Amino acid sequence: MKRRFALIICVTALSLACIIAALPSPQDYAGDELLGRYKYEQFKKPDRCGQCHVEIYQQWRQGMHGQAYSHHWDEIEYFELAVPHAGKDPKMADLKADCNGCHAPLSFMAGDVPPPHVSEKSRANESVSCIVCHSIAGMKGDTPFNFNYIIRPGNVFHGPRGVGTSPEHEIRQNDFFGKAELCGTCHNEKNPFGLWVKSTHLEWQEGPWSEEGVECQVCHMPPAPMLNAKMGHRYDDVHQHMNHGAHDTGKLSGAIEMRITPDAREVVLGDPVRLTLVLFNAKCGHKVPSGSAEERQLWVRVEAVDAEGNVYHLPVDHKGFEGEGQTITSNEPAYFDIGEIKGIAGFQGLQRDALPEGDRIFCLPYFDPQGRRTICQWNTAGQGVDYRIGPRETKVETYTWEIPFEVKPGAVRVHAVISYRRLVKSVADFLNVPPDETEIVLISETQTVFNVLD
Numbered sequence: 193m194k195r196r197f198a199l200i201i202c203v204t205a206l207s208l209a210c211i212i213a214a215l216p217s218p219q220d221y222a223g224d225e226l227l228g229r230y231k232y233e234q235f236k237k238p239d240r241c242g243q244c245h246v247e248i249y250q251q252w253r254q255g256m257h258g259q260a261y262s263h264h265w266d267e268i269e270y271f272e273l274a275v276p277h278a279g280k281d282p283k284m285a286d287l288k289a290d291c292n293g294c295h296a297p298l299s300f301m302a303g304d305v306p307p308p309h310v311s312e313k314s315r316a317n318e319s320v321s322c323i324v325c326h327s328i329a330g331m332k333g334d335t336p337f338n339f340n341y342i343i344r345p346g347n348v349f350h351g352p353r354g355v356g357t358s359p360e361h362e363i364r365q366n367d368f369f370g371k372a373e374l375c376g377t378c379h380n381e382k383n384p385f386g387l388w389v390k391s392t393h394l395e396w397q398e399g400p401w402s403e404e405g406v407e408c409q410v411c412h413m414p415p416a417p418m419l420n421a422k423m424g425h426r427y428d429d430v431h432q433h434m435n436h437g438a439h440d441t442g443k444l445s446g447a448i449e450m451r452i453t454p455d456a457r458e459v460v461l462g463d464p465v466r467l468t469l470v471l472f473n474a475k476c477g478h479k480v481p482s483g484s485a486e487e488r489q490l491w492v493r494v495e496a497v498d499a500e501g502n503v504y505h506l507p508v509d510h511k512g513f514e515g516e517g518q519t520i521t522s523n524e525p526a527y528f529d530i531g532e533i534k535g536i537a538g539f540q541g542l543q544r545d546a547l548p549e550g551d552r553i554f555c556l557p558y559f560d561p562q563g564r565r566t567i568c569q570w571n572t573a574g575q576g577v578d579y580r581i582g583p584r585e586t587k588v589e590t591y592t593w594e595i596p597f598e599v600k601p602g603a604v605r606v607h608a609v610i611s612y613r614r615l616v617k618s619v620a621d622f623l624n625v626p627p628d629e630t631e632i633v634l635i636s637e638t639q640t641v642f643n644v645l646d
Contacts, residue, residue, distance in 0.1 A: 221343070223338055226293070243422075245322070247418065251434050252435075256435060256436075257319060257433075261310070270291055271309065274568075277533045289305040292316070295320075296317075297321075297339070299314070300339075328368070336373045336377040338381055341374075347362055349362065350364050351364070352370050372393055374408075380394055383572055384570060389572050392483050412434070412437060415428075417430070445636075446475060447636075448475075449472045451638050453468055454640060455468070456642065457642050460646075461596075465592075465595060466591070467591040469591065471581060473582060478583060479578075485556045486566065488614060490612050490635070493548065493551045493609050494508070496604050499644075502598075502599070504596070506591040509590040509592050515557070519552060519553055520550060521547045521553050523545060525541030529562075530622070546617040559575065567616065599644055612635050
């Protein structure tokens with residue numbers, strides 16, 4: 193009986209020690225406190241992890257966490273816009289370091305800022321590495337944002353499962369790895385003006401998926417049966433490390449469902465027909481677009497094709513809300529701060545949307561201190577109307593078309609297409625961003641038919 197009681201005490205003490213070890217302590221560092229706090233040598237390289245965690249390593253390497261620093265647009269934005277701006281404006285001085293708290297954490301913690309360019313193949317290229325994530329023990333504060341994760345470098349790696357050892361490292365169970373707050377430490381961001389310029393976690397938190405306990409990891413790291421390592425155990429729910437989102441066509445496809453209907457099936461030439469388009473965010477647990485919303489584009493275009501194949505663009509009906517002009521595609525000049533950051537005298541700006549005009553674009557406009565549209569989230573002093581599509585939100589758009597007399601009588605087919613682009617093309621072209629960043633991705637499409645009578 194004494195031996196059994198002693199065993200219970202030991203097990204309880206061990207469990208309690210593990211729980212305590214996962215909790216924040218006064219000696220822990222987070223956020224800006226991490227700058228220059230550690231050395232590169234205190235963190236193992238990802239390819240070391242890949243020797244045992246083969247599939248997981250390859251998933252990470254192909255995903256955006258493995259490219260958070262080396263991805264071409266991130267490198268261009270950092271070195272051509274953020275770093276120069278940090279050198280010109282005292283309010284932006286911290287940019288040079290702080291961008292790396294999420295994009296190149298090892299470099300940030302080593303005080304290696306700005307990091308070497310990607311071509312120099314430094315350890316900054318490891319981006320958000322295996323070791324960085326699995327050395328996270330928790331976060332400081334009540335709200336996750338601006339890399340306020342707590343890092344404990346060493347040979348104890350945290351995860352969602354079990355306590356034990358491997359031939360390479362110790363394993364410590366940490367409930368934080370199953371919580372959306374882990375993701376929020378980088379996917380929420382406040383800029384120097386105190387604005388939320390990235391708020392993916394907060395959007396999720398305010399929506400229905402949070403209420404139902406569907407965390408970020410469920411969709412972006414779906415569990416599946418597999419070995420978690422070459423010499424590990426087979427589990428039914430090993431989280432895949434795809435972390436797929438805005439750069440994954442499979443994730444984007446079908447994110448918004450649509451249906452369009454006319455108010456009449458037979459219309460006389462010269463008479464109006466009113467088409468109603470219903471859009472529903474059935475798939476995403478946050479708003480669409482999310483993350484770097486200042487540069488993402490999601491827009492819907494509606495066209496009618498008559499019996500002879502003539503195509504007519506149908507502009508969206510105005511609803512009359514304040515700031516609506518920012519939610520209808522326009523090529524007015526914008527992004528003047530890019531020229532100022534780069535020191536270009538007489539810069540005339542760039543096309544705001546670089547898209548055909550008159551279509552509904554679902555966006556959250558960002559404005560610089562002069563009230564002009566910007567894609568520089570750090571230089572955002574104000575935001576416009578948030579006309580993105582929230583989780584399980586339905587938006588309704590209408591298109592009133594007075595049938596032109598030149599339309600050929602017969603069947604008219606109306607086609608609605610909602611598309612996505614990761615970066616405004618005018619900006620990408622100006623900064624020589626590789627073309628894959630401005631590829632147009634089909635999200636969804638729908639159509640309807642009505643007849644035009646003489």
